[in-house]
Amino acid sequence: MILTDKFVFIHLHKSGGTFVEKIIYHLFPHAIKIGYHYPLKMLPIRYRHLPILGVVRNPWDFYVSYYAFQKTLIDSAKAKLAKLSAEEYELLVKSGVDPYNGIDILFEKLSNNGTLDFVETTTNLLKLSTTEDKLNSVLEFMPTELGRRGKSTPLQYEGFRGMNVTRDDLENIRDTSEGLYTFLFRRMYGCAEDLYTAKMNNLRQDLIHFFTEIKVEIEPSLKEYIFTAEPENISHHDYYPAYYTPMLKKLVREQDTFLIKNFGFEF
Secondary structure, three states: OEEOOOOEEOOOOOOOHHHHHHHHHHHOOOOEEOOOOOOHHHOOHHHOOOOEEEEEOOHHHHHHHHHHHHHHHHHHHHHHHOOOOHHHHHHHHHOOOOOOOOOOHHHHHHOOOOOOOHHHHHHHHHHHHHOHHHHHHHHOOOOOOOOEOOOOOOEOOOOOOOOOOOHHHHHOOOOOOOOHHHHHHHHHHOOOOOEEEEEHHHHHHHHHHHHHHOOOOOOHHHHHHHHHOOOOOOOOOOOHHHHOOHHHHHHHHHHOHHHHHHHOOOO
16 A cells, blocks of 8 residues: 555555556655555545545456466475475574465465466365355465464565455455455455546556546656556466366356456456
């Protein structure tokens, strides 16, 4: 969450938010970051009169990006940890470092520690709200406070890169019949009344439109920067349709219908 005197930015997971943060810091050098993936409910009272800038992505695209990003992290972590002795690993944890920092505990559990493929993992993510046994099992490992990857992992005071969803947060997905991405969207933005949601597939133009709407003047050189700045935090994968079976494509449409209908996304 980034605070400015003109608006507040709330960063939805894997939806172009890191790029937006870069633009905000470039245009608003006095902007303040108060937390990693903090939802609307964490917004300080004195900023609640300001408009909210959010981001959203085509759900089919989100799941591919999320899987590719997390799979890369977990494979890299495994390779690094394989080189450590038991003593070195123990010292690392005792020093307060989570060796799997950045890897969502949700992904770790629902992908069977990165061994399940995209279809299997994404099916688990989409059906989590209606598969009681699986949800209960995952909840056992979820953190009970922000800034912690899992229930028993070290509290990360600096450099935390995880999902930042607590056990109480995830409990709200139960019986909603909604996929992970819709759950994350609802959690991050809640019932925000003055919410402008930039779509990732039109992100640069949408940012210009938002700044115009809130009467922030953007000089030509700064506008050029918005249109030419390099993307950030990119997941490396093929174009998303290549990853879907007909059944999984249909499942996303059913579970994330709220986002698909509200933002006009298509496969």
